[in-house]
Each structure stands twice: as structure tokens, then as C-alpha cells.
Amino acid sequence: MTITIPRHLLPADGRFGSGPSRLRPSQLHYLRQADPGILGTSHRQAPVRSLVARIQEQLLTLFRAPAGYEVVLGNGGATAFWDIITYGLIEHRAQCLDFGVFGGRLARAAAAPWLTAPDVRTARHGELIAPERVSGIDLYAWPENETSTGVAAPVHRVAPSIDALTVIDATSSAGGMEFDAEQVDVYYFAPQKSLGSDGGLWLALLSPAAIERAERIAASGRYIPEFLSLGAAITNSRKHQTTNTPALATLLLLEAQLEWLLGQGGLSWAAERTRRSSQLIYDWAEASPIAAPFVARPAHRSPVTATIEISPRVSVRDLSRTLRANGIVDIDAYSGIGTNQLRVATYVSVEPDEVARLLTCIDEVFPRLVEYAC
Numbered sequence: 001m002t003i004t005i006p007r008h009l010l011p012a013d014g015r016f017g018s019g020p021s022r023l024r025p026s027q028l029h030y031l032r033q034a035d036p037g038i039l040g041t042s043h044r045q046a047p048v049r050s051l052v053a054r055i056q057e058q059l060l061t062l063f064r065a066p067a068g069y070e071v072v073l074g075n076g077g078a079t080a081f082w083d084i085i086t087y088g089l090i091e092h093r094a095q096c097l098d099f100g101v102f103g104g105r106l107a108r109a110a111a112a113p114w115l116t117a118p119d120v121r122t123a124r125h126g127e128l129i130a131p132e133r134v135s136g137i138d139l140y141a142w143p144e145n146e147t148s149t150g151v152a153a154p155v156h157r158v159a160p161s162i163d164a165l166t167v168i169d170a171t172s173s174a175g176g177m178e179f180d181a182e183q184v185d186v187y188y189f190a191p192q193k194s195l196g197s198d199g200g201l202w203l204a205l206l207s208p209a210a211i212e213r214a215e216r217i218a219a220s221g222r223y224i225p226e227f228l229s230l231g232a233a234i235t236n237s238r239k240h241q242t243t244n245t246p247a248l249a250t251l252l253l254l255e256a257q258l259e260w261l262l263g264q265g266g267l268s269w270a271a272e273r274t275r276r277s278s279q280l281i282y283d284w285a286e287a288s289p290i291a292a293p294f295v296a297r298p299a300h301r302s303p304v305t306a307t308i309e310i311s312p313r314v315s316v317r318d319l320s321r322t323l324r325a326n327g328i329v330d331i332d333a334y335s336g337i338g339t340n341q342l343r344v345a346t347y348v349s350v351e352p353d354e355v356a357r358l359l360t361c362i363d364e365v366f367p368r369l370v371e372y373a374c
């Protein structure tokens, strides 16, 4: 069975996945012109180190970072940063919010044998749970956008940084949601989601309190593998380097994206655009007889990851397969989330108009799949 969507209805770019996510053509142009000047050259020499320095500067500007904050980077993606937190930022005990797969993974990493078992607060998928100040907690952590469920959380301090660090996983929200950097000590992410680059790196905005904590733990004699040493990453990042070799293409794609974002108007422009794109989906789902938002409370719905339950009259596997055959890819739910769910990334590289086209295509295909099912 094949269903062909008329060409004039299709989005120009069919990539709506949560990560790696779509690249804009001008990023690839930028990548091409960096060969041979930057690509294929040493990361210890000036051309790559200036590239890293520009990215650090761009991120400080984009995030409106207060004085004393630094951008640190290294290899291994956000997953490596969970272990970095465990080795190098939690002093005794963390509180971790688990309202989806990604928050849950940090909670598991934070159960390391040299720490007191974390205070894990869990919400059902599709719901949010708030942090709560508890004595003995020296680090509070949660994702700003839980990419698995499409729940977004506010970024705010639970305690002053002298008592506890506030550590936010912004992998799928950095560059697509507004936040106040004064309210965080660590805002970390990998660049292949909201920031439309490629995978392999982690980047983190660190407050002076976070740097002080990392340096104190590094000096304390605790065993820390070099690859996961935040102290080493801070030292290298100050020289615009990484502890080991980074993917230069990922850095170049990121620089091009940050330049574009800043040129468009920065975080407030980006946040407005992702809000508009996601709202198209939520409004469509609320009005549609075939769809409903997965996240019940509008205030908890993510502007960058829209999760939608689809009527059981059609299996999302068939829907997704049909759309894929027409070039619309990666809108499947995160494994195990929801019952018959689609998940659409509305990152800043996705034009709202493209989202509208995607919805038209779903409306076009759905009744025909119902027919086939009968």
C-alpha cells in the first residue's frame, strides 16, 4: 500500500526529528568554505582555537551571561556530562527531577557509590514535578525540556548558589527557549538538537560558583577519570581547546547556527518562533478529531518538542511509515512514551510554515489510512 502526498502540500524539508535535527543549507555552505582553512587542521593551532573562542563568545552573548560566567566544552555529548556532574560537581548529594527518560538517566548516574543516594522526585510521563529545597542537597538538577515526553520545566534557583548549585540539561532547549542565566550555575547541552549542529560535543555555561565547586572537588583527591574531569575541561576551554580532539565539523556547524541566531535577534526571537511553531501543533491537536496533546497542562507543554496522541483508528507506525515514504521523517514518539504518539521537534531551524505543511500532510494521510484499515 502506498499513499502519495501531492507535492504541493509537502514541506520543503521533511526533517522534523528531535536530534540530530535538520541543518540549514547556509550551515553547510559555511562548512564547505572551511575546507581547507579549518577542516583537517590541528585543534591546537590558531584557526581552530579562534573558532572555539568565537563560539564561546557567541554563547555568552546569546545567553546574556552575567560577568564571571564561562563557556566550557568537551567531548562525549550530554550523556558524558551526566558522569561529569557525578564525578566533578556533586559534593555529597543531588536532588534530581525525573519526569522522563533524560532526567531519569542523570538520576541513575548520580547514584554513584562515592555519593549519598540522590533524592529523586518522579512524575508520570507527560507531567512535571517541581524541585524542593531540602537540607543536605548540594546540587539540584533537571532538564529544561524533557525531550522524551515534551514537558518543559522552568529554570530557577531552588537555593542560593553558596548552598547548592542549580544544574540544567538544556540539550534540546538551548537556543530555543528563553531563560535567565542568573538563575543557573550550569546550563549544559549537546549541539545536535535545538542548535541544529551535529553530535559528539557537550557545552556548558558555568557560573563562578560552579567553577569554584569543580575546582574544589578536583583538588580534593577524589578519583576522577581525565576524560570526565570538569577541572581539565575548564583549563582547556580557557585556552579555547578541548581535553581531546573535537569534531571540527560540529564546531563549524554550531558557529554558523549561532551567528544566524544572533543576527535574527537572539534568544527572544528564537523563543517566539518555537512558541509559534509548537502552538500551531497544539491548536491543531486540540481542534482535531484525530489528535490530542499528550501533555495535559498547557503551561507544561514544550515549545520545542510537541508530543501528540493520535486516534487509535490509525496506528502511528503506519502513519509514520507513510509520511517517511513521502520524505517526512523522524516524528516517532520516544520509545515507550504514550500509547499512539507522534513527537515533532519545533526547533528554531524549523519554519512555522513548514510545521503547518506537516499538519496538512497528516490530515491528508489519516483518512486514507483509516480506509485501508477497514
Ligand SMILES: *Cc1c(COP(=O)(O)O)cnc(C)c1O
Residues within 6 Å of the ligand: 019, 076, 077, 078, 079, 080, 102, 143, 145, 146, 147, 148, 169, 170, 171, 172, 190, 193, 199, 200
Ligand atoms: C538527546 C538528549 C540527551 C543526550 O544527548 P547525547 O548528546 O546523545 O548524549 C540528554 N538530554 C536531553 C534533554 C536530550 O534531549
